[in-house]
Amino acid sequence: MIYLDHAATTPVHPEVLEAMLPYFTLQFGNPSSLHAYGRDARIAVSRARDEIAGWLGCSPSEWLFTGSGTESDNTALFGAASRAGEKRHIVTTQVEHHAVLHACERLEQLGFEVTYLPVDATGRVSVEEVQASLRPDTFLISVMYANNEVGTVQPIVEIGELARSRGVLFHVDAVQALGTLPIRLNELPVDLMSFSAHKIYGPKGVGGLYAHKAVHIAPHLYGGSQERKRRAGTENVPGIVGFAKAMRLAGESRDIRVRLLEELREELIAGLNAEVGSEHYRLNGHPTERLPQILNVSFPGASTDTMLMNLDLNGIAAASGSACTSGSLEVSHVLKAMQLPDEVTGSAIRFSMGTTNEPSHMREVSRRIGTILRRVRSR
Numbered sequence: 001m002i003y004l005d006h007a008a009t010t011p012v013h014p015e016v017l018e019a020m021l022p023y024f025t026l027q028f029g030n031p032s033s034l035h036a037y038g039r040d041a042r043i044a045v046s047r048a049r050d051e052i053a054g055w056l057g058c059s060p061s062e063w064l065f066t067g068s069g070t071e072s073d074n075t076a077l078f079g080a081a082s083r084a085g086e087k088r089h090i091v092t093t094q095v096e097h098h099a100v101l102h103a104c105e106r107l108e109q110l111g112f113e114v115t116y117l118p119v120d121a122t123g124r125v126s127v128e129e130v131q132a133s134l135r136p137d138t139f140l141i142s143v144m145y146a147n148n149e150v151g152t153v154q155p156i157v158e159i160g161e162l163a164r165s166r167g168v169l170f171h172v173d174a175v176q177a178l179g180t181l182p183i184r185l186n187e188l189p190v191d192l193m194s195f196s197a198h199k200i201y202g203p204k205g206v207g208g209l210y211a212h213k214a215v216h217i218a219p220h221l222y223g224g225s226q227e228r229k230r231r232a233g234t235e236n237v238p239g240i241v242g243f244a245k246a247m248r249l250a251g252e253s254r255d256i257r258v259r260l261l262e263e264l265r266e267e268l269i270a271g272l273n274a275e276v277g278s279e280h281y282r283l284n285g286h287p288t289e290r291l292p293q294i295l296n297v298s299f300p301g302a303s304t305d306t307m308l309m310n311l312d313l314n315g316i317a318a319a320s321g322s323a324c325t326s327g328s329l330e331v332s333h334v335l336k337a338m339q340l341p342d343e344v345t346g347s348a349i350r351f352s353m354g355t356t357n358e359p360s361h362m363r364e365v366s367r368r369i370g371t372i373l374r375r376v377r378s379r
């Protein structure tokens with residue numbers, strides 16, 4: 001099997017697992033307990049927070065551990081909405097992850113108004129359109145750093161500067177960007193930013209939310225006073241320790257990882273040119289403003305589900321888009337928003353590379369794709 005679905009999730013790095021294990025066994029304490037076991041766990045959580053804050057350039061008090069990237073997005077949106085006062089309007093884009101889009105739909109049911117901005121054919125939103133959409137009662141803009149289906153990177157610095165100049169909160173979903181794009185929170189005009197550990201070789205079920213010190217969002221979960229009363233619930237100590245270790249590994253090796261991912265991408269493209277022919281496939285997304293790890297490709301004449309099934313049978317794990325939509329035959333909302341022709345949206349496959357891949361795998365992947373395509377198209 002060749003795993004090319006790292007945007008869905010990544011395997012836990014062995015050093016991450018090793019760092020986590022003691023917190024399941026010997027150091028199993030509850031961080032809220034006052035005895036030595038509790039202290040041990042509390043110190044571990046505090047060290048993890050310091051580590052992550054250090055790598056991302058924020059203060060530890062601006063970092064909140066959550067249960068997932070989805071929870072971080074929801075906390076940001078509902079938390080901002082409950083402090084919006086008289087203001088009712090949110091601006092987002094049509095290509096956000098469902099964790100943002102479905103939260104926005106729920107907010108509409110609760111009486112808020114949401115503008116879902118279109119994107120161009122490469123998946124990018126225009127800063128001018130964001131500007132034109134702002135109203136006196138806009139309290140929040142939510143735009144992702146990089147898209148999980150096509151990898152397109154959004155102009156978050158320009159949008160953030162605009163938001164600051166208009167006194168509007170700015171939330172960024174950086175779940176896919178973490179580990180490959182530069183993030184220095186104290187230099188970015190961003191108020192809220194969402195993260196998830198399992199996209200960077202950390203464990204599933206642990207996320208993070210950055211909230212600028214001047215931003216007060218209402219909690220999303222009520223109960224104990226964990227996370228300074230901003231997120232109740234006993235901390236996932238092993239997960240948090242694993243997240244911090246994964247963050248350190250990602251921080252220390254970002255340049256090397258990005259170089260490898262670029263090489264894997266180039267190898268895959270070269271392989272497709274040789275085995276499929278450049279006129280028989282099409283790349284979706286932005287040619288330069290993009291993540292290095294995602295290659296979204298359409299093979300007109302071979303539908304997405306047929307291709308995915310054949311790829312799986314031939315030992316290649318890829319996806320149609322976000323993990324939440326794979327398994328269903330729905331056309332991706334991202335490709336739809338990019339207004340691509342039906343034959344392109346209906347035949348798109350997302351390959352997402354990672355550190356488990358080697359450049360030599362990519363030629364083999366292209367060979368198998370070439371064989372599948374010849375068979376499927378000749379039917």
Ligand SMILES: Cc1ncc(COP(=O)(O)O)c(C=O)c1O
Pocket residue numbers: 007008067068069070071073097099144146147148173175176196197198205206207322323
């Ligand atoms: C852009 C983006 N946002 C949010 C999420 C949700 O993160 P989690 O799986 O941790 O809930 C994902 C996961 O695929 C994602 O790609």
